[in-house]
Amino acid sequence: xxxxxxxxxxxxxxxxxxxxxxxxxxxxxxxxxxxxxxxxxxxxxxxxxxxxxxxxxxxxxxxxxxxxxxxxxxxxxxxxxxxxxxxxxxxxxxxxxxxxxxxxxxxxxxxxxxxxxxxxxxxxxxxxxxxxxxxxxxxxxxxxxxxxxxxxxxxxxxxxxxxxxxxxxxxxxxxxxxxxxxxxxxxxxxxxxxxxxxxxxxxxxxxxxxxxxxxxxxxxxxxxxxxxxxxxxxxxxxxxxxxxxxxxxxxxxxxxxxxxxxxxxxxxxxxxxxxxxxxxxxxxxxxxxxxxxxxxxxxxxxxxxxxxxxxxxxxxxxxxxxxxxxxxxxxxxxxxxxxxxxxxxxxxxxxxxxxxxxxxxxxxxxxxxxxxxxxxxxxxxxxxxxxxx
Amino acid sequence: xxxxxxxxxxxxxxxxxxxxxxxxxxxxxxxxxxxxxxxxxxxxxxxxxxxxxxxxxxxxxxxxxxxxxxxxxxxxxxxxxxxxxxxxxxxxxxxxxxxxxxxxxxxxxxxxxxxxxxxxxxxxxxxxxxxxxxxxxxxxxxxxxxxxxxxxxxxxxxxxxxxxxxxxxxxxxxxxxxxxxxxxxxxxxxxxxxxxxxxxxxxxxxxxxxxxxxxxxxxxxxxxxxxxxxxxxxxxxxxxxxxxxx
Numbered sequence: 001x002x003x004x005x006x007x008x009x010x011x012x013x014x015x016x017x018x019x020x021x022x023x024x025x026x027x028x029x030x031x032x033x034x035x036x037x038x039x040x041x042x043x044x045x046x047x048x049x050x051x052x053x054x055x056x057x058x059x060x061x062x063x064x065x066x067x068x069x070x071x072x073x074x075x076x077x078x079x080x081x082x083x084x085x086x087x088x089x090x091x092x093x094x095x096x097x098x099x100x101x102x103x104x105x106x107x108x109x110x111x112x113x114x115x116x117x118x119x120x121x122x123x124x125x126x127x128x129x130x131x132x133x134x135x136x137x138x139x140x141x142x143x144x145x146x147x148x149x150x151x152x153x154x155x156x157x158x159x160x161x162x163x164x165x166x167x168x169x170x171x172x173x174x175x176x177x178x179x180x181x182x183x184x185x186x187x188x189x190x191x192x193x194x195x196x197x198x199x200x201x202x203x204x205x206x207x208x209x210x211x212x213x214x215x216x217x218x219x220x221x222x223x224x225x226x227x228x229x230x231x232x233x234x235x236x237x238x239x240x241x242x243x244x245x246x247x248x249x250x251x252x253x254x255x256x257x258x259x260x261x262x263x264x265x266x267x268x269x270x271x272x273x274x275x276x277x278x279x280x281x282x283x284x285x286x287x288x289x290x291x292x293x294x295x296x297x298x299x300x301x302x303x304x305x306x307x308x309x310x311x312x313x314x315x316x317x318x319x320x321x322x323x324x325x326x327x328x329x330x331x332x333x334x335x336x337x338x339x340x341x342x343x344x345x346x347x348x349x350x351x352x353x354x355x356x357x358x359x360x361x362x363x364x365x366x367x368x369x370x371x372x373x374x375x376x377x378x379x380x381x382x383x384x385x386x387x388x389x
Numbered sequence: 390x391x392x393x394x395x396x397x398x399x400x401x402x403x404x405x406x407x408x409x410x411x412x413x414x415x416x417x418x419x420x421x422x423x424x425x426x427x428x429x430x431x432x433x434x435x436x437x438x439x440x441x442x443x444x445x446x447x448x449x450x451x452x453x454x455x456x457x458x459x460x461x462x463x464x465x466x467x468x469x470x471x472x473x474x475x476x477x478x479x480x481x482x483x484x485x486x487x488x489x490x491x492x493x494x495x496x497x498x499x500x501x502x503x504x505x506x507x508x509x510x511x512x513x514x515x516x517x518x519x520x521x522x523x524x525x526x527x528x529x530x531x532x533x534x535x536x537x538x539x540x541x542x543x544x545x546x547x548x549x550x551x552x553x554x555x556x557x558x559x560x561x562x563x564x565x566x567x568x569x570x571x572x573x574x575x576x577x578x579x580x581x582x583x584x585x586x587x588x589x590x591x592x593x594x595x596x597x598x599x600x601x602x603x604x605x606x607x608x609x610x611x612x613x614x615x616x617x618x619x620x621x622x623x624x625x626x627x628x629x630x631x632x633x634x635x
Contacts, residue, residue, distance in 0.1 A: 245505045262494045263468035
């Protein structure tokens, strides 16, 4: 029976992966540069970004839905990933522009002059010209990609080690993760944080050395990158939760005290899951922000991490496709409603403007789903399918 | 008889209330012992101390031939040394199938990086099947553990201990909520286990303890009142007064 179940899970996963692949292919054929120009470049970017959010959502589902750690800080790792890749994008592009303009001037220039010009370009907005120490490796893409993995991983490791070792669990842990997120976001708001304060990093959609490609082509490239990222992280997480390791982490969720008496060092397992999900979330952020074009500390604010939990809860936690369904549907609806596309509803005495009322609507939906369907949207779908059969 | 576990002069108090007072106790290899006592005698606290869930105020707990002191060890380290525990309320993983519960507790490397790639070998599955037959759950091995009866959960938890293969099992009220037939089966399961590992059984039910036919220790208000065979302790006047007299 177990093998039957494994087979059906394997089949579902395969169907899912093929669906993601076909979806990406379809969007490519409907896009402007490679197809019939049915979907605008900005919408391709929305879809690409949605796929990245889905990666963050399945990571959240593994850490919360499977391991029972309600982290309200995973979007901070997403943002950090974005910052790390953003540093290279911004530095490299600025240095190309500065070099071009210096080439136009007749006088030869020194390395110091070059650094000063780049510093002035990037940090003029926060009243500085010096390039901060943390930008030391910003001219090297490979180093920054390593940082995309290393920084979220390291922060998650240190935080997780301290928190799990002290056996902080449940609501207290959630509050602690939220405090970490808030602290990080407040720090990044400082002008002297070295990451341009509340201005954040911008112009990230212009990829250095790909100036010849139009934004529409770049959007398709990133759509594929996002899609491959989602498939890659789905395969990794699906392997983890199907293995004996997955059985251990759901046992941690259900009764970690009992599990200790079977000789499992619960803290190490939690730390492993916390760090790996943080790394994958960071990678997702690194693919997301070049499509968004801008990252600022507001993105890291605790509310973003709460949204992540809301997506997973709405989609259905404890099922990877549940998290993806939740993240995709809610974030797409959210961008539709808040983008001013939804028609306002005049009630005579009062007009429902969706831009403002969407969050209220989302809140009501969230409450309704948690009350009426324990398994979220995917749970509803499953009960519906069973009834039809 | 060689000593497997020696509890040496252990005391603990909670907010001034002395739950365990200068308690000393020992058990040898492959020995079966029972602990009885009225409510609040400190039976569960005693188990908590041995398994590392509660740290005593003073005293030592020495384990095995090397006399390792268990006091500074964590719950999982103590479990890995070879002490298994069954709780008073049967505590199994209710969302998993019976067989998955046994696989989870099976004695194997607990390093997360190893666990990630662990597969069950044929011989391991055979030994799990043998345990399933021993605890009378083979026919329903794919049922969800949350859906079986209370008595079956008790057996499943004992089965999980068997699968963990500890040197010493601490078993808290194994017969609670069982019918007479189930109790008799439990006695034979425990006697069978005692052939290859040590067991400490904590029980309320005097008849059950009598059937185990082993050394009995009576706890009262955190210290030992009497210890010996069941016939010996039931003739002790103090025991009759605090426990049997009620």
